[in-house]
Amino acid sequence: MLKNKLKYLLGAFVVIILIDQIIGKLVPFYAQKQKIDKRLELLIDNKINSKIIILGSSRALNNYNPWVIKNITGQTCFNLGYSGSNILFHETILDLIIKSKNKPKTIIYNIDDFGILYNVDGIEFRKDVLFPFVENNLVNEAINNNLKKSNWATSVCQTYRHNVNFINSIRYLIYGQENFDYKTNNIDSLGANLLVNRELDSVHVFANKRIYPKVLQINPDYLSAFIRIQNKCITNKIQLILCYPPLFFAPSKFLKFQVNALKTSNVPVVIADTLLQNADYFFDNDHLNSKGANLYSTIISKQVLLLKK
Amino acid sequence: MIFNSISYLVFLPIVLIIYYLIPPKFRWFWLLIASCYFYMWFVPIYLVILASTIVIDYIAGIWIENADGKNKKNYLYISLIANIGVLCVFKYYNFFIDNIIHLNGILGFKNISIPHLSILLPIGLSFHTFQAMSYTLEVYKGKQKAIKHFGVYSLYVMFFPQLVAGPIERPQALFPQFHFNYKLNWENVSSGFRIILLGLFKKIVIADHLNPMVANVFDNPQKAFGVSVYLGFVFFILQVYCDFSGYSDMARGSAKLFGIELMENFKQPFFANSLTTFWAKWHISLMNWFRDYIMFPLVKKGHAWQFVFLLVFILSGFWHGASWTFVLWGIFNGLMVIYTKSTQKIRKEIIEKIGLANAKSFRNIIQSICVFHIFAFSGIFFRAKNISDAFLLIKNLFSGISDNFLSIINNSDNARESLLYLGQNPISFYLLLLFLVILFVFDWLTNKMSIDDFFNKIKIELRYLIYIITIFVIILMSNVPQTDFVYFQF
Structure with a gap:
């Protein structure tokens, strides 16, 4: 009797292991297929081989034209900016860059006026971007830390490791790929997402002013990530350039002062927040359009060349 | 831990x-x-x-x-x-x-x-x-x-x-x-394992996924209207049920592995067809405590039963938390139970007059739905951050319902996501509904028999299949941050 029960138990155990392995393969496969933006896949598969990499949030994605930078500097350039991402996410991307076979020589890190050090609505650790790649140990660890999942359990159980992709893989099977979004996943072959003209939004007020919140608390995690990013670049002999992109509203002197104080002494800073004052260069208050991005990328490229000398 | x-x-x-x-x-x-x-x-x-x-x-x-x-x-x-x-x-x-x-x-x-x-x-x-x-x-x-x-x-x-x-x-x-x-014997281990599995299913698959939807309503009461408020309090009570009865199941299952039987804390309360029956099935160990040490002694001393009931429910509310919202929750439920007991005869007469006396099953369903909604409504006081939030939600419950329905049907401005799915994506929402249905079917099947009897009646292959599917559903659905049990705060 007991022998029979143990037989069933053993059989169930074997079936569980088998199903676990199958889920571990199928779920990430469909989750990756669901995504339009394939840049992270390229990075993890060592298919990005560029000397200059752009890092940051939507302002990095929309404001820098890698084609212009490539033409002027003569160095290959790739944009790895992700809309709505915070500095902790940027650090994870930097870790992946450092771990890849083709390390860049220069990283242009776009500084958001507030999102870089403060908690701002809509700026977050973009787990959804990383989820399909939890097979990668570095990504898996980052996700585990963020979701308080056990590292040990994710290494033992494939289903547990890949459960973050469960809904997206079902979504792919039902609806196919994710929706196309002009502003976030209209990615060109060098990773940029340039925007044309102005945002067509009747509610949007296109005015050169913004009221900054007076009281904001620095997020200590963001602050330490900012320092770690600089140190990681120095350790890996990557030239880091901190850039304030043009903004169509009052610049934040306070933040600029803070970032200047916090940066490692030999990290160059390009300040271009008040550089473009004409609304024709802007898609909205926070982002350049392609015309502005081309001009700004020219300025950045010249700075890169100057630093090279 | x-x-x-x-x-x-x-x-x-x-x-x-x-x-x-x-x-x-x-x-x-x-x-x-x-x-x-x-x-x-x-x-x-x-x-x-x-x-x-x-x-x-x-x-x-x-x-x-x-x-x-x-x-x-x-x-x-x-x-x-x-x-x-x-x-x-x-x-x-x-x-x-x-x-x-x-x-x-x-x-x-x-x-x-x-x-x-x-x-x-x-x-x-x-x-x-x-x-x-x-x-x-x-x-x-x-x-x-x-x-x-x-x-x-x-x-x-x-x-x-x-x-x-x-x-x-x-x-x-x-x-x-x-x-x-x-x-160590097979029966105890398999029984304990089954009950733990059921508890994990309730907690991880249902309660943890209802949590952000409920928070979407109760953390922003000024933005929630009509259908959202309704779903908010209904989901909250389902969350509490799955969270707390899930915990009790895991406690019972764990104890059983050591050979120790703990009492059942929940006995399919949502199938109760009266509020008095409901309270005999919900958080049984606490209600029995109040019954034996407060209610019976006070009734024996000759206090009016209405006063004793109300007092017990107020104390029960206060037991849950040091806040006036919990006291109001207790008062509301106490008054509802007093009303139920006081009007038992009249309601029976009405049922007979309208010819529902012989339609027992239909009547039971209607009564269970009413009991569920009365209790779920009281959940507004239980979950709201303060009294003003609770009353704002009650006020908002009755506004914008027809607009809500139109928006949900037309899905204008992605209304379904905010009003119906309460901030979740449709796949998560419908999966959750599916798992809730499965849980309620299981609760219904085990309403008249123990979980052990239910499993012992089915073929061993099917039994193992259910275990394996449940294990994978639990692992797959543990894709949201782990949350503490609601009742840990008490």
């Missing part, structure tokens, strides 16, 4: 294997060490508070048994004051201070400053103090002999499966099982 954590998944088998490897006479000691470790996982220092009340109640129990007349009562008072005192300091002190300051302001007296206590509430405080009090009360009543073995008494309060969120056991139920002459 929480039951739905990987740590517990490691902790439980280790404790279990050593438990069965050591001789029975040492098992109490092993379980006590394991329970201390389990409790210290939260905030280690709180073990001192727990230990101090254990010492007081242990001594009080012996003194009560040996004393007679007035002294007996005095020793009981010492025990009760110690337990209620700990509750007052850690749980209710700041609430009282806030109210004194507020009252002072209303009466126009000078501003007084009374310091607040900035300490965390020891986890499960209301549960283990109530269990400890039931021991001294039973010894006082002569229904339980005082326990001379300090270790075994400590284990009665600290037995880890039911330490932090019950069920609140009676000494007569637990001590006779503390002989520990248990042998």
